[in-house]
Amino acid sequence: RMLSERAMAEDVRAVVIDSGRNEAIVAQASDVQIHPYDQAGKFKQKDEEALTVAVEPVQHIAFAKDGYRIGSGWRSDTDDENRLQRVFDLSEGKLLGRAPIDPNDYLPAQRTAARWQVREVTTDGGVRCQLVEGDQPRGTLPLIWSRHGWPTAWCTLQETPAGNADPDAQPATGGVVVGNNGRNNIYVYRAGDADPPTLLRQFREHTGAVASLSTSADGNYLVSGSHDATISVWNLQDIFTASKSVNRWGCDFE
Numbered sequence: 001r002m003l004s005e006r007a008m009a010e011d012v013r014a015v016v017i018d019s020g021r022n023e024a025i026v027a028q029a030s031d032v033q034i035h036p037y038d039q040a041g042k043f044k045q046k047d048e049e050a051l052t053v054a055v056e057p058v059q060h061i062a063f064a065k066d067g068y069r070i071g072s073g074w075r076s077d078t079d080d081e082n083r084l085q086r087v088f089d090l091s092e093g094k095l096l097g098r099a100p101i102d103p104n105d106y107l108p109a110q111r112t113a114a115r116w117q118v119r120e121v122t123t124d125g126g127v128r129c130q131l132v133e134g135d136q137p138r139g140t141l142p143l144i145w146s147r148h149g150w151p152t153a154w155c156t157l158q159e160t161p162a163g164n165a166d167p168d169a170q171p172a173t174g175g176v177v178v179g180n181n182g183r184n185n186i187y188v189y190r191a192g193d194a195d196p197p198t199l200l201r202q203f204r205e206h207t208g209a210v211a212s213l214s215t216s217a218d219g220n221y222l223v224s225g226s227h228d229a230t231i232s233v234w235n236l237q238d239i240f241t242a243s244k245s246v247n248r249w250g251c252d253f254e
Contacts, residue, residue: 003041010149010181010209010227029208030055030229058225060084061212062106067091068216070223071106072231090221090233109155109214112173116191118151131176131189131197139195141178141187149182155213157188157222159240174240175200179210179224186210186224188239201247203234 014027024035024043032051037043060073060083068091071084081103087096110116114134121130121140129151131138141151159174173191180187184206189197208228215222215236222234238246245252 004037004043006035006043011184011207013207029227030057053229055229057208057211057227057229058231059211061223061225061231062109062214063216063221063223064106065217068221069096070214070231070233071101071103072225074229088231107214107217109153109212111158112156114173116154116156116173116176118154118178131178133173133191138176138191138193139189139197141189142196142199143180143187145182147183149180149184149209151178152181152209153179153211153213153224155215155222156191157215157236157239158219174219177213177215177222179213181209181227184209184226184228186213186222186234188222188236190240200239201236203232205232206230 008026008028010029012026012028016025018025022037022039024037026033026035030053032053034049034051035043036047056074058072058074059076062071062084063069064071068089070088070090071086072088073083073085075085084101084103084106087101088094089096117132118129118141119132120127123140127145129141129143131141155177156173157175157177176189176191176197178187178189186203187199188201190200192198206224206226206228208226210224210226212225213222220237222236224232224234226232243252
C-alpha cells in the first residue's frame with residue numbers, strides 16, 4: 001500500500017529508510033538527499049536536505065579545435081568567457097595545469113550555419129519533442145517523458161571527418177546528438193527528414209542528467225558532462241557507415 005510519493009528530477013540509484021528518524025536517504029546524480037516523512041508515512045513538503053558532497057555537476061564541456069583536449073566547467077552562472085575551468089588531455093590521459101583557458105580555442109556545440117534545437121509539440125500521443133533545424137521541423141523524437149526523460153543538451157555531428165580542414169569552417173551536419181535527464185541517456189540521430197529521426201547509436205551509463213555535449217573536430221569522439229559529476233568519452237568512429245548491428249551492438253553477427 002503506497003503511503004506517499006515524491007517526483008524526482010533524475011533516477012534514484014539507492015535509498016535507505018531510517019524508520020527511527022522518519023527519513024528517506026536518497027542517492028541521486030551526485031547528491032545525497034534526505035526526505036523526511038511524518039508518522040503516517042507522508043512526505044513532508046519542501047523539507048528535504050542535501051548532504052555536502054565533494055564533487056560538483058559538470059555543466060559545460062567542449063573539445064578543442066585541434067587535438068583531443070577537453071575543457072570542462074562546473075559553474076552554471078558563468079558567461080561564455082569563463083565557462084571552462086579545467087582541461088583534460090585525452091591523448092595523454094592527464095589533467096593539465098590551471099593555465100588561463102581561451103574559449104576561442106574550443107569548439108561550440110553546434111558548428112553549422114543552421115542552428116538545431118529541440119522544442120515541445122503536442123501530438124495525438126501527448127507532448128513530444130521535435131528536432132528543428134533553423135525553423136524547419138526534422139522529425140519528432142520517439143521519447144516519452146515518463147519513460148525516457150526529457151532532452152537537456154544537444155550538439156551536432158558532421159558526417160565527413162574534418163581531417164586538416166579549417167576548424168572554424170561550417171561543416172555539413174550528419175547527425176544530432178541529444179542528451180536526456182531521467183534515464184540520462186545519449187541518443188545520436190541522423191540529421192534528415194525521417195520521422196521519427198533515425199537512431200544511429202545510444203549511449204548509457206550516466207547516473208545524472210546530461211548537461212553538455214561536444215564532438216571532436218574530426219567527428220570521431222563525443223564527450224558528455226553530467227550532473228553526476230562525471231565526464232564520459234564515447235566512440236563515434238564509422239557511425240555513418242557501420243551496419244545497424246555494429247551501431248546497436250558493437251559487432252556483426254553471422
